[in-house]
Amino acid sequence: MMLPLYDRLRSAIRTALATQYALDRDAAAIPLETPPTRAFGDIGSPVAFELARELRKAPRVIAQDLAAALGPIEGVTSVSAAPNGYLNVFLDRGAFLTARLAARGTAGPRGGKTIVEHTAINPNKAAHIGHLRNACLGDTLVRALRFRGSPVEVQNYIDDTGVQVADVVVGLRHLEGLDLAGVRAIADSTRFDYYCWDLYARVTEWYEADKARLAVRAETLHEIEHAIDPSAAIGAFVAERIVRTHLVTMGRLGIDYELLTWEGDILRLQFWARAFELLKQKGAIFLQTEGKLAGCWVMTIDEDGGVPAEGAEPAAPADGADGEEPREKVIVRSNGTVTYVGKDMAYQFWKLGVLGRDFKYRRFGTRLDGETLWATTSRTDEAVEPHPSFGAATATVNVIDVRQAYLQQLLKQALAVAGHPEAARLHTHFSYEMVALSHATARELGFAPPPGSEEAAKPFVEVSGRKGLGVKADDLLDRMIDKALGEVVRRNPELPAADARQTAERVGVAAVRYFMVKFSRTKVIAFDIDEALSFEGESGPYLQYAVVRANNIFQKLRDRDGLDEAAIARAVAAHPPTALAGDDAADRLWSLVLDAAKLDDVVDGCVRTLEFAGLAKYAFGLAQGFNAVYHALPVLAEERDDVRLWRAAALGYVRQQLAAALHTMGIDVPTRM
RNA sequence: GCGCCCGUAGCUCAGCUGGAUAGAGCGUCGGCCUCCGGAGCCGAAGGUCGCAGGUUCGAAUCCUGCCGGGCGCGCCA
Secondary structure, X not given: OOHHHHHHHHHHHHHXXXXXXXXXXXXXXXXXXXXXXXXXXXXXXXXXXHHHHHHOOOHHHHHXXXXXXXXXXXXEEEEEEOOOOOEEEEEOHHHHHHHHHHOOOOOOOOOOOEEEEOOOOOOOOOOEHHHHHHHHHHHHHHHHHHHHOOOEEEEEEEOOOOHHHHHHHHHHHHHOOOOHHHHHHHHHHOOHHHHHHHHHHHHHHHHHHOHHHHHHHHHHHHHHHOOOOOHHHHHHHHHHHHHHHHHHHHHHOOOXXXXXXXXXXXXXXXXXXXXXXHHHHOOOEEEOOOHHHOOOEEEEOOOXXXXXXXXXXXXXXXXXXXXXXXXXXXXXXXXXXXXHHHHHHHHHHHHOOOOOOOOEEEEEEEOOOOOEEEEEEOOHHHOOOOOOOOOOOOEEEEEEEHHHHHHHHHHHHHHHHOOOHHHHHOEEEEEEXXXXXXXXXXXXXXXXXXXXXXXXXXXXXXXXXXOOEOOEHHHHHHHHHHHHHHHHHHHOOOOOHHHHHHHHHHHHHHHHHHHHHOOOOOOOEEEOHHHHHOOOOOOHHHHHHHHHHHHHHHHHHHHHHOOOHHHHHHHHOOOOOOOOOOOHHHHHHHHHHHHHOOHHHHHHHHHHHOOOHHHHHHHHHHHHHHHHHHHHOOOOOOOOHHHHHHHHHHXXXXXXHHHHHHHHOOOOOOOOO
C-alpha cells in the first residue's frame, strides 16, 4: 500500500511548488524513487534537478526551499535536502508498519470492465509449452487486474471451425477411415489430445507427399463451416473433447475462464453478417473487381499503422507518388468464406459492445472456484436464462504471440474505420515472443536438427505443432511434479503420500509459472528442461520456500507463546519500534518492510506496461530479502521482548505481501516442502 | 525491400515515464548445519552496457545512422 502515500507526497510537493515558486505542476508527473540506502531516506525525489534551469537556481537550493516549505505530511517524520539536490523523505517506521498491518481488505472497484482473451488454442491437439506462456501471462494479467480491484472478464476463444480442426477431421476420416462412432470410441479409450497430436503431424506429411490432397482439406473445411455431416459432426466432437482436455491442463496450473467463445457461434448467429454490413456501410471494405484479388472483399492496409494518434492528421493516401499499389487484405474470399480476420473483427465488435447483437449461452462446466464456466451457443434448445452479462467491455486485451502483431493491427484499423476510433484505442494486443527449445532439450526429446543444417546453426530450436515437434504441456508438468515429489519425499520422509503429492504439485506448478513470467515478453525463451527442473536460485520454489519458512516461525510463535498475528499486532503497540530503527540490523529489517509495501505500485506498473517480469523480479527480491533477514535476525531466539515482537510483526507483513505477490502469479504455497 | 523485436558479466537475464556506486540467477573459487528447515546464507573473481554520433546538468535508458541476430509482410491462423 505505497500508492496512497505517494499520492500524499506528490500533492504536498505540488503545493510547495505552487507556494514557493508559483509553479503549477501536475502532481502525477512529480518523480519519486527509492534512495540506494536507508541512510539517505525512504523515498527520494529528483524533482529539483529538472527545475534547476527553469528557476535558475542550484538543485540543492531548490531542494532546501521545498523541504522548508513542505508542511506536515501524514506518516512522514522529516524531509531533507541532500547536498547533491535530492529531496529525501524519512518515514515514521513504527507507524508505517502498524498502519500496514491494520489495513486489510482490498481496493474498491475502479474503472470499467476489461475483457482479457487468452489461451485460444486450436482445439485439435494437446496444448504445448508455447501455449503455457500465453496462458500464464494472460492469467497473471487477470489476477493483477483483480488485485487492483479492476473489473475483468476472462474469455478463451475457441477456433472450432478453422483449418487445424479440419486437418484432424481429414486424418480421422481419410487416413483412419473412421466415422463419428469410431472417433468417439478412440476418444473414450485413449489420451485423445495426444492421439490427435500425432495424427495431425501425419496429416501434414500426407499433404506434403501429394499437394493435390490439399483439396480434401478445403472440402472438409467447407463442410465444417456449412454444417455438412459427417465432417461437421466429427469436427464438433473433436473440438469439444479437446477443449475439455485443455481446460484440465490449464486447471492444473490454476488457470480458468469465465466464458468460452466459439467461433462457430459467431458464424451461425450472423455476427459476421452484421459486422460485414457495418464495414460495408463505412466503406471500410470493398469488392475488388480486378487483379489477382478479383471477387474478394478486401480492406486497404494503412501502412502508417492503422489507428492515428489523437489529434494527428489523417494519413495521406497510400498510393502516393511512388506509384506503388496500396496493399489489400482479403476479408472475404472469392468463394464466399470469411477469413480469420473477418471473424475476429465481428468478435471484437461484440466485445466492445458496438455490434448490436449477443450470443446465447450454455453451461459448459465448473470453474476452479466451483462457479459455472459458461460457453456461447447458437442453439435455442440449450440456451440458459438467466446468464451473467458478457461482452460490452470498456477495454479489451488479446494475449497473442508477436507473430500476429500485423493481424492485430488490422483489427484495430477495422474498428477505427468502422466508426469506432475510441474502441480501437481501447483495444490492446498483449504480444509476447515465442518459446523455442534449447539444443540440449531438443536432443533429449529426440528431434535435434541434423548437424550442419540451417536449424543447427541457430541459437535455439523452433517448435512446430504441424510436425509434432515440441513439448506437451502435460508432459512438462508431469516431469516437474515428479521431480518435485522426489525432493519433497527426500526432505520430508514422514509426510503422508497424499500430502507429499499435493506439495509436489504446488512446487511443480510454481516452477513452471515462475519460469513463464520471469522473462520479458519481448524475449524468445529457449526452454531447457534441466534449467526449468532446477529449483535453485531464481525459481518459483525458492519463493515458496521463503513463505514456508516464515509460516514455520509463526506456527512456533503460536505453539510456544500463544501469539497469532492479531495478538502480535496488538502487543507491538506497547513497545517502541526498536527493531526498525537504531542500528544496521534495524535498517535492514525496515528496508524489507518498505520493499514489501510496494506491491501495489509494482502491480500497477506491470498492468500499465504488460510486463510481468517486473512482478516476478520484485517477488524474488522480497524472498531474497526475507531469507537474508531470516538468517541474520532471529525472532524466536531473540530475548528482548520489544525487538522480538517488532521483528515478528515485520516478517508477518513481509510474508503476507510475498504470498499476495505469489498469488498474483498463480503460485500457491505448500504447508511444507 | 518495408515493418516490429533483440544485442548489458563465461551462460541466461533484470535495470521502471533519463537520476545517487550498472544488478540478479546459473557456473567458477572460498566460507557457514550442537543456532526459527542448507530448495538456504555470507564472501570473492567477472562488464569498452553491439559500434559511432547527437540531445541533456546527467544516457544502459531518449534521437539518428551503422553492424549482428530473430520474427512478420498469404484468397493460413
